[in-house]
Amino acid sequence: xxxxxxxxxxxxxxxxxxxxxxxxxxxxxxxxxxxxxxxxxxxxxxxxxxxxxxxxxxxxxxxxxxxxxxxxxxxxxxxxxxxxxxxxxxxxxxxxxxxxxxxxxxxxxxxxxxxxxxxxxxxxxxxxxxxxxxxxxxxxxxxxxxxxxxxxxxxxxxxxxxxxxxxxxxxxxxxxxxx
Numbered sequence: 001x002x003x004x005x006x007x008x009x010x011x012x013x014x015x016x017x018x019x020x021x022x023x024x025x026x027x028x029x030x031x032x033x034x035x036x037x038x039x040x041x042x043x044x045x046x047x048x049x050x051x052x053x054x055x056x057x058x059x060x061x062x063x064x065x066x067x068x069x070x071x072x073x074x075x076x077x078x079x080x081x082x083x084x085x086x087x088x089x090x091x092x093x094x095x096x097x098x099x100x101x102x103x104x105x106x107x108x109x110x111x112x113x114x115x116x117x118x119x120x121x122x123x124x125x126x127x128x129x130x131x132x133x134x135x136x137x138x139x140x141x142x143x144x145x146x147x148x149x150x151x152x153x154x155x156x157x158x159x160x161x162x163x164x165x166x167x168x169x170x171x172x173x174x175x176x177x178x179x
Contacts, residue, residue, distance in 0.1 A: 004097040012172045020165065029126070029160035029169040034091040034099055036061055037153045038135075041077065041085050053150055054087055059140040060152075061099060065089040100156070102139070104174045110137045116178035119167055126166035128156045 002010065016028050038057060040050045057065045068086035070079050079085060091099050108114060111132070121129050133151045136143040158166045171177065 003094055004101050005094055008097065008172075016168065016172065020168070029158055029165045031096060031100065031169070032092075032157040032159055034096045035088060035153075035155040035157070036065075036091070037086060037088045037155070038150055039086050039153075040150075041079065050084065050087065052147060056135050056141055056146070056150070057087055057089055057152070060135070060138050061089045061091055062095050063089060063091070100173050103154070104176070106139050107137050108176055110139070114176075116176045119177045122163035122166060124163065126158045126160040126162055128158075128166060128170060130154045130156075 013025060013028050016022070017025065020028070022028055036057060038053055040053055054065055054067075065087045066089070067084050068088055070081055070083045070085045073079060073081045108117070117130060123129065131151060131153050134149050135141060135152055136146055136149065156170065158169055160166050160169070167177065
């Protein structure tokens with residue numbers, strides 16, 4: 001059975017070439033990486049324990065996340081240099097394609113009152129960012145096991161510099177953009 005990446009290369013790339021009028025196969029927009037990030041600043045102030053967030057991100061992504069430390073102190077946020085303030089993971093290759101597939105086909109339909117994702121979240125360089133307020137919409141996480149609900153940010157980095165090309169690329173992965 002072909003993997004999601006192999007299926008994309010075999011089926012979708014020729015369609016995109018024809019649709020976009022690209023003659024070279026290597027010029028077709030592709031996914032580079034996916035960043036998943038969770039800010040834990042408020043959790044550090046209250047409990048100092050963020051292992052449940054780390055476990056959730058690990059289940060969602062399929063790989064161990066890393067802890068991000070503050071690079072400099074900011075007194076207004078009560079943040080000192082070296083304090084943990086985020087958990088992040090970067091997905092590439094087959095895990096990235098698997099995550100994108102699960103995000104578009106399983107997770108988005110589970111979001112309450114979901115009417116599609118905005119096409120205004122592109123950054124002008126072909127990258128797309130999504131923020132979810134509740135991590136329990138992922139099928140890998142049991143909502144009964146969550147003590148504190150936390151959100152997460154997902155950034156999808158593509159090889160293209162054009163937002164329209166990136167939108168067409170994400171549409172091939174069944175991303176439900178608002179009409």
